[in-house]
Amino acid sequence: MTADPNPKVEIVSVVPATNAFNLVYDKSLSTASITLAATLDFETQPWYTITVYVEDYNLTSVTNISANILVRVLDVNEPPQCEPQLVSPGVTVQVREDISPGTSIYVVLASDPDHNSVLQYNVSDALPSGSANRFRFLNPSPSLLNTGSFNYQKGDTNFIVSVVVEDQFGLKCTGTVHVEILPVKNTLLNFTFPVQNVTIKENIGPDIYVTKVTASSGTNLRYHLVTPSVSFWIDQGSGIIRTGMHLDVDKTPSLTYTMLLVRVYSADSSGTSGTATVNVFVLDVNDNFPVCDPPSFLVEVKETEPIGTVLTTLKCSDADITNNTLSYEIVPDINSLDKFRLTGNNLEINDTLDYDSEEIARANFQYKASIIVTDSGVPPLSRTIHLLGSLDFEMKRSYELNIQVVDIDQDRDPDPLKQNTVNQLFTVQVQDENDNPPVCNPPFHETTIYSTLSARDPVLTVTCTDRDITSVHTFRISGGNENNRFTMNGNQLMSRNTFSYNPAGVMDPLTFDLSIQVSDGVFITSVKVIVHVVPWTTTSPTTTTPLVTRSIKTVTVLQGYWEPEPWFVAILTISVALAIGTTALLIWKILQCTSLSKASPPEMTAPLVQQGSSETTGNTGAENGGFRTNSQYFDGRAQDPVSGRTYLFNSNTGERRWV
Numbered sequence: 001m002t003a004d005p006n007p008k009v010e011i012v013s014v015v016p017a018t019n020a021f022n023l024v025y026d027k028s029l030s031t032a033s034i035t036l037a038a039t040l041d042f043e044t045q046p047w048y049t050i051t052v053y054v055e056d057y058n059l060t061s062v063t064n065i066s067a068n069i070l071v072r073v074l075d076v077n078e079p080p081q082c083e084p085q086l087v088s089p090g091v092t093v094q095v096r097e098d099i100s101p102g103t104s105i106y107v108v109l110a111s112d113p114d115h116n117s118v119l120q121y122n123v124s125d126a127l128p129s130g131s132a133n134r135f136r137f138l139n140p141s142p143s144l145l146n147t148g149s150f151n152y153q154k155g156d157t158n159f160i161v162s163v164v165v166e167d168q169f170g171l172k173c174t175g176t177v178h179v180e181i182l183p184v185k186n187t188l189l190n191f192t193f194p195v196q197n198v199t200i201k202e203n204i205g206p207d208i209y210v211t212k213v214t215a216s217s218g219t220n221l222r223y224h225l226v227t228p229s230v231s232f233w234i235d236q237g238s239g240i241i242r243t244g245m246h247l248d249v250d251k252t253p254s255l256t257y258t259m260l261l262v263r264v265y266s267a268d269s270s271g272t273s274g275t276a277t278v279n280v281f282v283l284d285v286n287d288n289f290p291v292c293d294p295p296s297f298l299v300e301v302k303e304t305e306p307i308g309t310v311l312t313t314l315k316c317s318d319a320d321i322t323n324n325t326l327s328y329e330i331v332p333d334i335n336s337l338d339k340f341r342l343t344g345n346n347l348e349i350n351d352t353l354d355y356d357s358e359e360i361a362r363a364n365f366q367y368k369a370s371i372i373v374t375d376s377g378v379p380p381l382s383r384t385i386h387l388l389g390s391l392d393f394e395m396k397r398s399y400e401l402n403i404q405v406v407d408i409d410q411d412r413d414p415d416p417l418k419q420n421t422v423n424q425l426f427t428v429q430v431q432d433e434n435d436n437p438p439v440c441n442p443p444f445h446e447t448t449i450y451s452t453l454s455a456r457d458p459v460l461t462v463t464c465t466d467r468d469i470t471s472v473h474t475f476r477i478s479g480g481n482e483n484n485r486f487t488m489n490g491n492q493l494m495s496r497n498t499f500s501y502n503p504a505g506v507m508d509p510l511t512f513d514l515s516i517q518v519s520d521g522v523f524i525t526s527v528k529v530i531v532h533v534v535p536w537t538t539t540s541p542t543t544t545t546p547l548v549t550r551s552i553k554t555v556t557v558l559q560g561y562w563e564p565e566p567w568f569v570a571i572l573t574i575s576v577a578l579a580i581g582t583t584a585l586l587i588w589k590i591l592q593c594t595s596l597s598k599a600s601p602p603e604m605t606a607p608l609v610q611q612g613s614s615e616t617t618g619n620t621g622a623e624n625g626g627f628r629t630n631s632q633y634f635d636g637r638a639q640d641p642v643s644g645r646t647y648l649f650n651s652n653t654g655e656r657r658w659v
Contacts, residue, residue, distance in 0.1 A: 008055035012066065012472060015049045021071075023052065034069070042075040043113055053472070062487050064474045066521065079171035080119055083109040086163075086175030094180045095226060096263070096275065097150040104143035104227050104259055105135070106177050110165040117167045124174070127160040135161050135179075143259075144177060152183040182273075189218045189264050189274030199281045202249045206242075213239045213276050215264045226261040232280065234262060247282055250319050255282050286377025288319040290326055295428075298391075299347075303355040307348075314345040316373050323377030335359055336367035347371070393432040394467040401426040436467040437523030446530040451499035451508075458492040462527050464518050471520035478526070479515035483508055486531070488516070493529060501535040508533065587642055594654075 009032045011023045020038040025031075034050065048071040056063040085091055086108065093106050108121055121137035123144075134147050144163065150156035159179040166172035191213055198211045210232060215221050223239040225232070233244045241260065249255045258280045265273035292314060299311045318324035328342050341350035353367075354360060360367070374380045403424045440462060447460050464473055475488045485508060487494050493516070500506040514529040564572075634648035634657060646659040 007057070008053070010053055012051040012053045013470075014051075016045060018045075018048065021048070021050060040073045042073045043115065046073050046075070047071060048073070051472075061484070062489060064476070064488075066472060066474065075114070077167065077169045077171055078113045080110050080112045080117070080165045080167055080173045082165055082173040082175045086177070087173065090160075090176030090178055091228075092178040092180060093226070093228070094182050095146070095150070096182050096184050096273070097152040097156065098184045099146060099149060099275075101148050102145050103261060105146055105179060106144045107227065107229070108142040108144065108163055108165060108175070108177075109230075110142065110173065112167055114167070120166050120168075122164050122166070123161060124164045125162040131159055132161075134159070137163075142254075150181045152181050156181050184273065189221070189266065189272050190216045191262075191264070191274060191276040192216050194276045195279070196276070197279045197281070199283060200243075200247075201283050202247045202255070202285050203287055204243060204247060206245050208243045210241045210243060210280060211278060212241065213262050213264070213278065215239075215274060218264070218266050218272060220267040221264050222267050223262060223264050226263050226275065227259070229258065229260065231255060231258060232260060234260075239264070241278060249282050249284050250288060250321055253321055256284070256321075257281055284320055284322040286320055286323045286375065286380075288375075290316050290318050290373040290375050292316040292373060301349070301353065303353040305349055305353065307350060307352070309349045311340070311347045311349065314347065314371065314373070316345065318375045320375065320377060323375055325376040327374050327376070329372045329374070331370040331372060333368050335363050336369045339367055340369055342371070391430050393430045394436065394469075397430050399428040399430070401428065432468060432470050434468050434471055434520060434522045436471075438464045438466050438471070438473055438518045438520050438525040440464040440518055440525055440527045443525075444528045444530075446532075448532040448534060449495065450534050450536060451501065452536045453495045453497060455495060455497040457495075458489070459486070459495055459531060460493050460529070462491045462493065462516055462518065462529075464491065464525065464527075466520055468520065474519050474521075476517050476519075477514055478517040480513040482512065486512065486514060491518075493531075499533055499535070510535070584642065591642075 006027070007025075009023060009025045011021060011034075014021055018038075020036060020040060022035045022037045024033045024035055026033065032052075032054075034052075050069040050071060051066060052069060053066045054064070056065075091106065095103075095105055099105075110119060110121075112119060118140065119142075120139050121142050121144075122139075123132050123135050123137065126132040126135060136145055136147055137143070138145065142165075144161065158181065161177040161179060162174065163177060164172050164174050192215070193213070196211055196213070200208075200210060213223065213234075221239075222236050223234050224236060225234050229244065231244050231247065232241055234241045239262070241262075247255050260278040260280060262276045262278060263273060264276070293316075297312060301309070301311060314328065316326055316328075318326060326345075328345055330340060330342050330347075332338070332340065339349070339351050339353065341348050355365065403426060405422050405424065441464075445460055445462070449459055453459070462475060466473065473491070475491050477486060477488055477493075483498075483500075483506070485496055485499060487496060493514070499508050501508060510533055512529075512531040512533065514531060516527040516529055518525045518527060634650050634655070636649045636651050637646065637659075638649060639646050647656045648659060649656045
């Protein structure tokens with residue numbers, strides 16, 4: 001919730017970069033929501049970091065804040081994916097009627113986007129009805145097997161087998177295998193070697209010779225694979241079997257063993273044929289180096305840490321499916337000799353560390369060592385992790401390492417002419433970390449303004465830089481802002497145009513000593529700003545008066561007040577009117593009674609001073625003299641509170657006379 005009806009709310013960055021998120025601000029609820037603009041894939045990217053920036057204006061201050069939101073993508077199980085042709089319209093295979101039980105008829109190609117999924121293969125149904133038990137899978141093998149031989153003459157001519165591929169959570173894909181049964185005549189063609197076991201190495205590429213099958217008799221022979229395979233193919237005329245693609249058992253472990261069923265038949269009208277089995281074993285080659293994450297690291301440690309303290313645990317792996325057992329060996333330099341040791345893949349302190357020694361001071365207070373990680377293959381492959389000094393993204397963002405590997409063929413006396421050499425270029429990208437504070441130039445400002453400076457015009461701009469390119473700066477006034485006369489708009493110092501220099505009221509200082517804090521989220525830098533304010537004064541008019549145009553600004557101030565009910569107003573008005581009338585009537589009655597009970601003689605009711613007479617006349621003097629000798633002497637003068645008329649009164653007798 002914010003006081004500003006229109007705050008600035010935006011997504012500053014998303015790491016890794018993507019357009020899959022939107023930010024929607026709801027004015028009615030004063031809330032912001034992050035929504036998805038595209039679907040997310042856990043297998044592609046399991047997390048995102050969203051940086052949100054909010055800028056809130058109100059009558060007294062501006063609030064700027066940024067926050068990081070970590071979005072974790074939950075893994076949702078996805079169904080297996082069968083090869084498109086299997087799904088529709090279905091694949092067709094041909095098998096001999098005398099095929100041996102347990103022979104692989106077809107290999108179902110299916111995959112699962114989810115990691116570590118275990119697929120199960122089953123026969124769900126088959127046509128003709130009741131023939132499903134004539135086919136089966138031996139899980140986890142994807143090979144469709146027959147459970148017995150077929151009899152073409154008794155109607156075993158065609159079968160439609162429905163197969164289901166299901167993961168451990170019940171999601172599945174389905175497909176159809178059309179099995180055509182080929183009749184077999186009594187005359188068979190025989191192979192020189194009806195069963196062959198062939199062993200080859202991986203990474204030999206496509207179209208590489210594997211073996212050759214040969215029929216011992218017959219003419220115009222043709223060879224084909226009864227079991228379709230994308231990994232191998234056979235030349236129809238020669239019977240030579242070759243690889244169909246680059247074989248990599250590290251990526252496709254099922255390639256370690258493949259059974260190929262080869263059929264030979266005569267292309268003439270004799271209709272003779274025969275079958276042979278070729279078992280192909282693909283050996284894993286030690287072709288992957290150990291990989292460590294990270295490949296280099298820097299560890300900060302106190303010199304008082306005890307021996308045996310684990311500094312870090314190496315995380316290394318080998319992509320080879322065999323020969324992937326790793327061993328670790330530390331290679332120290334002269335300064336780090338015997339200082340560290342390896343227990344398995346844990347790097348530990350082996351001796352007391354001394355920060356105050358001359359040797360470590362010459363080495364910039366760093367120990368450097370290399371760790372050699374070697375796999376168990378032949379030849380063993382190894383990579384080295386170096387414990388280096390600190391890297392600075394702002395100084396250099398990437399390093400290119402040209403690694404040369406020389407195979408000396410285990411010669412006792414290396415012969416350069418027989419050595420094989422290969423170069424590999426490695427690029428090390430340095431990731432940016434917020435390790436530099438903001439730098440403001442200048443760090444001190446001093447300026448003079450008039451007290452009438454518009455709130456829209458900046459007093460000054462604070463200019464700051466940061467060596468970290470990903471840093472975002474926020475500015476706020478941390479001190480010296482007496483009576484809250486200034487505010488920050490980004491990096492601009494603004495006046496609220498509310499200065500007061502009224503001697504009878506609020507007196508603002510003529511000099512403000514402001515402290516402005518600049519933050520990049522980790523580090524804070526302070527900037528000192530001195531602002532001298534000149535109060536507005538009226539000067540003598542000159543011969544030429546400039547025309548000043550000011551815009552009229554209407555400010556509507558809403559204050560809470562109590563509004564009584566209409567009936568209450570009516571009763572209150574009547575009550576007040578009755579009270580006033582009663583009071584007036586009572587006063588009038590009292591005055592009337594007083595005047596009747598103490599009526600004055602006719603001569604005394606006349607005005608004390610006749611109009612048009614002079615106070616210096618003899619009559620006046622005689623009349624005044626008469627007042628002094630009787631009880632009707634008036635010694636006071638007052639004003640009637642009801643009528644407002646002036647009257648004279650005797651303080652002894654209480655007698656009154658209007659003037």
